[in-house]
């Protein structure tokens with residue numbers, strides 16, 4: 001695979017050690033391999049690099065429109081239709097300076113102190129964090145990879161109160177790696193509509209899906225569901241643009257959209273998405289399709305390799321990721337406490353993982369660890385060689 005953008009020698013380790021933060025290379029001791037934050041170790045697609053260089057060379061860096069560049073909104077709308085059949089007009093797209101900030105602005109728009117939001121447990125901490133920052137309370141509904149729509153609905157039903165305002169979903173699910181079937185989502189969305197709950201669907205992972213699994217966008221399921229759904233989308237996972245802080249909110253309801261944009265304070269220029277970041281996304285969506293397909297192909301091999309290696313950890317079980325580039329094994333056979341297990345691996349194997357701690361994923365993550373595999377095979381193999389030696393000793397002790 002030499003010469004491939006995902007070959008072993010494509011990982012620019014020296015650059016990552018100075019540029020990759022958020023628990024990754026730049027924040028670890030030099031001998032530590034971080035399989036932590038879900039941010040690829042590979043350079044971005046050449047077409048994006050070239051477009052950024054061209055734009056910078058042109059030299060004009062004026063203000064963009066508050067909702068996002070027309071070409072950005074058009075490119076996202078077309079991508080939404082061609083890749084997942086969301087009927088999305090460019091007007092329905094609002095550029096934000098990350099998916100995380102898209103979630104935060106939706107929370108601030110529709111929630112107030114005392115409101116409750118149903119969120120899956122476990123799930124990425126950003127869902128609970130942005131709800132809490134808006135003064136509302138996340139109410140956790142247990143999920144595991146086998147949870148049926150009926151079970152999830154029963155969980156929501158048991159937690160519904162007069163203060164429940166919204167349902168927040170994450171599909172594909174980080175960290176469970178589940179790509180929810182259309183029927184599952186349809187049943188859950190219809191229940192939410194019956195209870196007059198708006199839905200936020202975080203679909204930032206929707207391009208990283210492994211056949212035969214498929215991403216079904218909630219907003220593509222029916223016009224009624226589309227009208228009740230706000231979709232969060234982003235470019236950190238699919239196109240490795242995390243440092244450019246760029247994402248978007250998709251919302252077909254004009255009134256809701258007006259409120260979201262007003263809350264975002266983009267018209268005053270206090271906030272807003274960087275034009276350069278939007279230029280990168282336009283290039284990604286218009287020219288990056290093959291790069292993305294190759295990336296997913298590489299990741300699929302990595303996913304299979306992770307499963308093969310985890311099978312050698314005594315008693316450890318894992319749901320094979322259907323989507324995302326994280327694995328979320330249950331390590332209770334090795335340790336009661338995921339945080340001390342990760343600390344032990346860091347000290348003895350010099351590999352950093354994310355523990356299934358409530359602060360990262362909610363209480364439902366206990367007993368698990370999250371392993372990001374968006375790196376080269378060589379690095380992943382080295383990390384597993386080191387971890388396996390430690391795990392074997394631990395299991396024997």
Ligand SMILES: Cc1ncc(COP(=O)(O)O)c(C=O)c1O
Nearest residue numbers: 098099100124174204234236247
């Ligand atoms: C489920 C989920 N939503 C949102 C985000 C945030 O993405 P961004 O970098 O665009 O803020 C992440 C990043 O890890 C994520 O996993």
